[in-house]
Amino acid sequence: MPHGKQLLTFTLLAAILNPxxxxxxxxxxxxxxxxxxxxxxxxxxxxxPPDSGVVNVKAFGAFGDGVHDDTAAIISAIDEAYTxxxxxxxxxxxxxxxxxLVSQTLKxxxxxxxxxxxxAFRGDDESTTVIQLKDDLGFTGPVIMTGSAASAGQSNxxxxxxFENFIRDLTVDIGRGxxxxxxxxxxxNNNCGMTNVGIRDYTGLGSVGLSTMRPWVGPCMFRxxxxxxxxxxxxxxxxxxxxxxxxxxxxxxxxxxxxxxxQALSIVSPMITDAVPAIINKNPYGLVTVYGGYFYGSSAxxxxxxxxxxxxxxxxxxxxxxxxxxxxxxxxxxRTVTGAITEYHSANTTFGGTSLDLKFIDTPVINSSLTQTWxxxxxxxxxxxxxxxxxxTAQLTAALNSPNDVxxxxxxQYCIHNTIPITVGNKQILxxxxxxxxxxxxxxxxxxxxxxxxxxxxxxxxxxxxMILSDPAVDFADTSPAVANQANHVILKNLDVRxxxxxxxxxVYQGNSVPDHQLWIxxxxxSPYTFSNGERIWAQQFDVEENYNPVKVLSNDSTxxxxxxKTEQPTTVIETTGGGSTEILGGxxxxxxxxxxxxxxxxxxxxxxxxxxxxxxxxxDYTTQVQVNNSGQAAAAQTAQMPPRGYGVLxxxxxxxxxxxx
Numbered sequence: 001m002p003h004g005k006q007l008l009t010f011t012l013l014a015a016i017l018n019p020x021x022x023x024x025x026x027x028x029x030x031x032x033x034x035x036x037x038x039x040x041x042x043x044x045x046x047x048x049p050p051d052s053g054v055v056n057v058k059a060f061g062a063f064g065d066g067v068h069d070d071t072a073a074i075i076s077a078i079d080e081a082y083t084x085x086x087x088x089x090x091x092x093x094x095x096x097x098x099x100x101l102v103s104q105t106l107k108x109x110x111x112x113x114x115x116x117x118x119x120a121f122r123g124d125d126e127s128t129t130v131i132q133l134k135d136d137l138g139f140t141g142p143v144i145m146t147g148s149a150a151s152a153g154q155s156n157x158x159x160x161x162x163f164e165n166f167i168r169d170l171t172v173d174i175g176r177g178x179x180x181x182x183x184x185x186x187x188x189n190n191n192c193g194m195t196n197v198g199i200r201d202y203t204g205l206g207s208v209g210l211s212t213m214r215p216w217v218g219p220c221m222f223r224x225x226x227x228x229x230x231x232x233x234x235x236x237x238x239x240x241x242x243x244x245x246x247x248x249x250x251x252x253x254x255x256x257x258x259x260x261x262x263q264a265l266s267i268v269s270p271m272i273t274d275a276v277p278a279i280i281n282k283n284p285y286g287l288v289t290v291y292g293g294y295f296y297g298s299s300a301x302x303x304x305x306x307x308x309x310x311x312x313x314x315x316x317x318x319x320x321x322x323x324x325x326x327x328x329x330x331x332x333x334x335r336t337v338t339g340a341i342t343e344y345h346s347a348n349t350t351f352g353g354t355s356l357d358l359k360f361i362d363t364p365v366i367n368s369s370l371t372q373t374w375x376x377x378x379x380x381x382x383x384x385x386x387x388x389x390x391x392x393t394a395q396l397t398a399a400l401n402s403p404n405d406v407x408x409x410x411x412x413q414y415c416i417h418n419t420i421p422i423t424v425g426n427k428q429i430l431x432x433x434x435x436x437x438x439x440x441x442x443x444x445x446x447x448x449x450x451x452x453x454x455x456x457x458x459x460x461x462x463x464x465x466x467m468i469l470s471d472p473a474v475d476f477a478d479t480s481p482a483v484a485n486q487a488n489h490v491i492l493k494n495l496d497v498r499x500x501x502x503x504x505x506x507x508v509y510q511g512n513s514v515p516d517h518q519l520w521i522x523x524x525x526x527s528p529y530t531f532s533n534g535e536r537i538w539a540q541q542f543d544v545e546e547n548y549n550p551v552k553v554l555s556n557d558s559t560x561x562x563x564x565x566k567t568e569q570p571t572t573v574i575e576t577t578g579g580g581s582t583e584i585l586g587g588x589x590x591x592x593x594x595x596x597x598x599x600x601x602x603x604x605x606x607x608x609x610x611x612x613x614x615x616x617x618x619x620x621d622y623t624t625q626v627q628v629n630n631s632g633q634a635a636a637a638q639t640a641q642m643p644p645r646g647y648g649v650l651x652x653x654x655x656x657x658x659x660x661x662x
Contacts, residue, residue, distance in 0.1 A: 046124050046169045051376060052432045053411025054092040054122065055081045057100070064098025069134065071102045081119060082110040088386050088413030090118040090164045090433030090467070097128035103137060108147040108157065108165070108187075115147035117162040117188070120433065123170030126196045126226075131170060136177030142185035142211065143172050158214035160241075162188040163496060164433065164467065165220075171198035179205035183227070186212050186220070189241065190525040190543055191467075191496040193221035201229035204254055213237040218263070219566035219588070221494075221523035221541035223247060231255040233272075236263040239285050239614050239646070242588035244523075244541040244564030246362070250274065260286045260309075264612045266564035266586030268292055268360070268540075275299050278321075280306045284329070285645050287612040287652070289586030290316065291563070292360070297321035307346055310643070310652040312586070312610040314355065316341035329643075329652075345610065345653035348643040353658030355608040356583045358561045361538055363491060363520040366405070366428040366462045373405040377414075384412025388439045391417040400429060409434040409466075417441050419450050425459025425489075431466035438470040451510070453483045460489035467496040468526075483509045490519050497526030511535050527567075531558040531580075540564055542587075544573065550597070551575045555582055555605075562587070565611060570595030570622065576605035584609035589648075594619040598627035598636070605630070608655035613639075613648035621648055628656045635659040 048054055055077045058064065062073035074093070081091030108119050121144065123129025133143050146165045147157030165188035174181040183199035183206065199209040209227030212218075212234070218241035226249040227233040233250035234257070236243070242264040250257040251273040258265070258278065262285040270293035272278040278295045281288045286309035295304045297320035304321040305313065308328050317340055318324040325337040329348040337344055343354055380399040382392045396416070399407055401424045408430040415437045438445065438452055452468075455461060463483075483492070497508045508526045511517060511533070519537045527544035528551065531537055535558040544552040545568035552571060553560070557578035565587030567573050573589060576582040582605070589599060589611060599622045600607065607626070615621040626637040637659060642649035 046122060047374065048094055048122065049374060049376065049408060049410075051378065051410050052092075052408065053084070053089070054094040054432065055084070056094045056096065058096060062095075062100060064096065064100050066099035066101060066132070068101065069103050070100040071104055071106075074100065074102065074106055078106070078108065078119070079111040082116055084411070085116065085118050088384070088435055089411040090120065090435075092120045092122055092411065092433055095121065095123045095129045095131065095170060097124040099130040099132055101132055101134050102143065103134045105141050105143065105145050106131070107145045115149060115157040115159075117146075117148050118164045118433075119146070120164070120166035120168065121170065122166075122168045125169055126171050126198050126224075129170040130173055132173040133175040133178055133181060135175045137175070139174075139178040140180035140207070142182035143174060144183075145185040146187045148187050148189065152215070154215060156214060157187055158216065159187070160189050160216050162192060163190050165189075165192040166194070166494075167197055168195045169197075171200060174201050174203075174206045176203050179203070180207045182207050182211050183209045183230070184211070185214070186210060187214050187217055188220045189216070190219060190545075191494060191523060193223070193523060193541070194225055195223045197225050199225070199227045199230075204229050204252070206230040208232045208235045209250075209253075210234045212243065212263070213261075216240040218242045219244065219525075219541055219543050219564065221246070221564070225249070228252050232257075232259050234258045235261070236265065237261040238263060239612075239648075240588065240590065242266070242564060242566050242586075242612075244586070245270065246540060246563070248272075250278070256280045258288075260288055262286050262309075264586060264588040265289065268563050268585075270294075272296070275302065277302060277306050278304045281309045281311060284309050284643075285612075285650075286310065287586065287610070287650060288312075289563075289610050290314075291585055293317070295319075295321065295324075309346070310348065310610070310612065310650040311344070311346040312355075312653055313341045313345075314343045314357070348650065349652040350641050350643070351637065351654045351658040353608070353653075353655040353661070355653070355655065356581055356606060358559060358581060358583045360561055361518075363493065363522045363538070363540065364460060364489070366426070366460055366491065375399070375402060375404040375407055377407065377409050382409075382414065384410070384434075385415050386413050388415035388417075388437060390415070391441065393418045393420065396420050400424075400427075406430060408432060413437055415439045416452055418446055419452065419454050421454045421456070422461065423456050425457030425461050427459070428462045428464065430464050433465060433467075435467045435469060438468065451483065455483065455490060458488060460491065462491035462493060463495060464491075464493040465495075467498065469498045488517050490517075491522070492520070492524050493522045495524045495526070497524065527552040529553045531555045531560060533557060535559070537561065542566070545569065551601075555580045561585075566590070568592055570597070572597045572601055573599050575601040575603065576607055577603045578605065580605040582607040582609070584611055587611045589613045589622075591615065591621055595622045596624075598622060598624040600626045602626065602628045602630070602656050606656050608653070608657075609651065610653050611651050612645055613651070615646065615648040618647050625649070625651060626654055626656075626659065628659050630656065630660060633660050
């Protein structure tokens, strides 16, 4: 069977066998000849409006015909995108359907050769847009190399200023005759990642499909990523800053599917089909959390998961491997698991018990491919306004309450002077990297209780692909919520919310007086949040930093499920109260300084969690990791009880039930 056919087959298998049937992103239909047709709704053919502000590579002479070398044209498009990037917008380089041959690495550098972030590559579809390395170059580098602005002495595009770096809806092919080539060398921070991306090697000679080895990748979200044919599908390094994967499909690697060197990886719904280990968690500092997937081996002598650090695994179907887990996390005391993995936490876990196993519903997709249902805010008279001279409150209100399925902001900065009420649902609001600047009237926000967006809708509503900023001098930074919600289904996705909550009591999100409300948060940076009144929240790549409030997330009488938590500053991360439940599946805490406040507080509620802590001195961690007070019973999980991770700790698993059990 040709290698390309295998790639398609495994993609279909992953959708058919998805262990999370309640996920909204899978459609299965039956054709007239009785063959199942499987569609991942996230993998729709992308629509890019002509006025969206993206940079089209064909405008710079790219052919996309699989014959001409398009390297120079693509680099010119990157240069142009970087001239547009500013404090007012991010840049997008767009690849219409076609095969684009390249002969050197596409580096995210400006025309002066300086590395930059705030850039995205977008194609039409993973199956129709291909960036392919020319054959027989003897090439050993990456095809695409994203970057960060220079930071902490990094000169190779590494750092911690790779914000808003994205790759979407395309495939990277390393060609033939390029042994040792790398598909994508990804660098990004806080609000970044890849969606609907294929990385393929038809020769089996490539080094790594997705490399995240430079300092300091993360936190980033990788959704619907397929890698085939390399030595390693995914390879990581460094102890910061965590990565989250949803639907990671790996096949035909020759050494390992995932090689984790010290990172904190959170993975849901993987499908790994290899004759080699699916996951190697290589050293004691690494943490791997994996939930709800399929590992298909072909050798009884192989092990699916080799673990030397922290591991939490749940609901994994394992076939074709002799051993499902080989756990070497406690030297001299190995443990093994065979067959299906129901729930397992590594031997270095201090506390026993089982997880809450809360129900997971994946982020719904609100999208219409019918172009007539899209409309720009420009159609209502709203234009980019870098100096905040125009109050477009009435026009924005009209735009965001239009009957259109998709309302988009062409790339630019837009200023918000007063609350925008939204009462019409079933809507996706897209930013294309635009910045929403919270300004108020004359630089003063109206009142301490005035939200930026006030939602009161019945149908679902989604905010995606924006940076939302508040001037630290504006009262909004200290007082008002970015989103005040009385809707029943809300999606916050690919958002970077800055300066909101740097002083108490500002909020990114404040809910909710509607019973049984559902909220999805995916790849969002910012805090604090308040959840209440029975809300159900599913968060993936949940980065609750930029907050000096005593509590970053207050969840009262609500159910909070998190895959991939990231935070900074030494304040309490999540406080669960009022009978609420919180489950944390992987992530990284980075307190930066010592704290007498517990990392997590559970006051008359339940919780289970797995995570890691990074610290760079013996006094830069929490003293107490988890503090529980339930019906007069009190208990705590202390930092000194946890396995060390340098000056930080690993928490492979801890639960309120175990803490309160004598």
